[in-house]
Amino acid sequence: MDYFTRKRVAAIMAELQPAEDVIVMGWVRNRRDSKNLVFLSLNDGSTLNNLQIVIDNPGEVADLENIRLGAAIRVAGRLIPVPEREHKIELHPGEIRLVGECPKEYPIQKKRHSFEYLRDIAHLRPRTNTFGVANRFRSKIAYAIHKFYQDRGFFYVHSPIITATDAEGAGEQFWVTTFDLDNIPINEGKVDYDKDFFGAQTFLTVSGQLEAEIMALALGDVYTFGPTFRAEKSNTPRHVSEFWMIEPEMAFCDLDENMQLAGEFLMYLFEYALGECSEEMEFFNRWIEKNRISTLETLLKSKFEIVTYTEAVEILKKAKKKFEFPVDWGVNLQAEHERYLCEEHFNSPVMVKDYPKDIKAFYMRLNDDDKTVAAVDVLVPQIGEIIGGSQREERLDVLKKQVELFGVNEETLWWYYDLRRYGSVPHSGFGLGFARMLMYMSGMANIRDVIPWPRTPRSAKF
RNA sequence: GCCUCAGUAGCUCAGCUGGUAGAGCAAGUGGCUGUUAACCACUGGGUCGUUGGUUCGAGUCCAGCCUGGGGCGCCA
Numbered sequence: 001m002d003y004f005t006r007k008r009v010a011a012i013m014a015e016l017q018p019a020e021d022v023i024v025m026g027w028v029r030n031r032r033d034s035k036n037l038v039f040l041s042l043n044d045g046s047t048l049n050n051l052q053i054v055i056d057n058p059g060e061v062a063d064l065e066n067i068r069l070g071a072a073i074r075v076a077g078r079l080i081p082v083p084e085r086e087h088k089i090e091l092h093p094g095e096i097r098l099v100g101e102c103p104k105e106y107p108i109q110k111k112r113h114s115f116e117y118l119r120d121i122a123h124l125r126p127r128t129n130t131f132g133v134a135n136r137f138r139s140k141i142a143y144a145i146h147k148f149y150q151d152r153g154f155f156y157v158h159s160p161i162i163t164a165t166d167a168e169g170a171g172e173q174f175w176v177t178t179f180d181l182d183n184i185p186i187n188e189g190k191v192d193y194d195k196d197f198f199g200a201q202t203f204l205t206v207s208g209q210l211e212a213e214i215m216a217l218a219l220g221d222v223y224t225f226g227p228t229f230r231a232e233k234s235n236t237p238r239h240v241s242e243f244w245m246i247e248p249e250m251a252f253c254d255l256d257e258n259m260q261l262a263g264e265f266l267m268y269l270f271e272y273a274l275g276e277c278s279e280e281m282e283f284f285n286r287w288i289e290k291n292r293i294s295t296l297e298t299l300l301k302s303k304f305e306i307v308t309y310t311e312a313v314e315i316l317k318k319a320k321k322k323f324e325f326p327v328d329w330g331v332n333l334q335a336e337h338e339r340y341l342c343e344e345h346f347n348s349p350v351m352v353k354d355y356p357k358d359i360k361a362f363y364m365r366l367n368d369d370d371k372t373v374a375a376v377d378v379l380v381p382q383i384g385e386i387i388g389g390s391q392r393e394e395r396l397d398v399l400k401k402q403v404e405l406f407g408v409n410e411e412t413l414w415w416y417y418d419l420r421r422y423g424s425v426p427h428s429g430f431g432l433g434f435a436r437m438l439m440y441m442s443g444m445a446n447i448r449d450v451i452p453w454p455r456t457p458r459s460a461k462f
Numbered sequence: 463g464c465c466u467c468a469g470u471a472g473c474u475c476a477g478c479u480g481g482u483a484g485a486g487c488a489a490g491u492g493g494c495u496g497u498u499a500a501c502c503a504c505u506g507g508g509u510c511g512u513u514g515g516u517u518c519g520a521g522u523c524c525a526g527c528c529u530g531g532g533g534c535g536c537c538a
Binding site: 030032033034035036037038039041050052054056069085086087098104105106107108109110111112114116117119120172207211228229232233234235236238239240243245324334335383385386387388431433434435436437446458 | 463472473474482487488489493494496497498499500501511529530531532533534535536537538
């Protein structure tokens, strides 16, 4: 099949060198005919760029009538640089072979399609410019995430996908069972989970954090990067039911140190995108959202402002702007409040810390004031919250009180308590939604377009 | 879950106060020695999301349902 001898278009475009007997394989993106000349644009997925194929003997090419938009072909021939032309280099074939025919009802045309239409043909949309770029970008940024942590001595943890732990309060989790749903075992009026596959009630995980804490208290610095699931019936351009999260967890690390790492992490990704993903960033900047590059560049030069929740509430109360939701100490900050803080008041990314304990999770460390917890939200212009993190409660007695206060089911947390019982240490971590980060860096407005197979309420096609 | 907008040709849309449909692109045919979202000419293509109602008559008005977009909440 010439898999190892064929040349990738990305390499051809990078080198721009003449060569004989070059083999390329890919899909036809465009075809233009004149009487004695046919031009094909070939894309092999390795880059946004198409390779120009110039056929100057169309009468002699077999199957030429079937080499149309979408068809898979193999071309062998001579590479000729043409620096004066827009496409810089072209391939003059000695042989063209039709590998896979493409009927004319192929749903992707050589024009712009709406993202909504392409979502209905999610199996074909990676063949478009935008989704090719988006998927290559996704891969590169995933690599950058690993590189950031691995370079700092963090270990990668695969936290479990099936869990018995009810991490943040039930209701929003998918249940995992092998019960016949038409005939569920009942014992004394209640579902008998003892008869289920795992002998207990189990869920798809909503976070790898609790398990990451296990590893952090053994390996020191760890991170998870894997899928999580939320059964919330959210219907917005920012929510999906299945998404990947990055969750670093560090032993002997307090909230301020946690915040410093979060800031360095974000800056690293922005810098990586600008430096190592120039093809993708230039595409986003041109076709998806102008100023994406300058926005990231500005962000790179700015510093994170740090305020406490209490200070943030004071700022918002003094603001001349009218908010739809009134601000008062004790209520959660709304998206409009978060955006005011970083877009209008500070005009920079902001970290808000020390939230009232009642609006945050049970595992967050109680501050000395007994009213707030050591939590942080990182806010960026246009999006609002992009990272949520905290120092974890490492004191067993305090943790038990919080669990009781929040009404969390204690039975499945015995091992979590053990971590505090045996050699407990202060530790911290945060969570970053991978797809939301991709949205922010690319300017793509809908999360369903940065995830290849998005799962949302009433939709799990493909 | 609440609010709001939309569903007309393969795609993107137009269709005013009700009189059974139109454009651009795509497709097909022909033309053109260099095109690059190629261009020029011609041709074919629609039970107007769905069910019911009002009416002599519904793409157009009314109600329900389905699907999709946006806003809000929940969050990442």
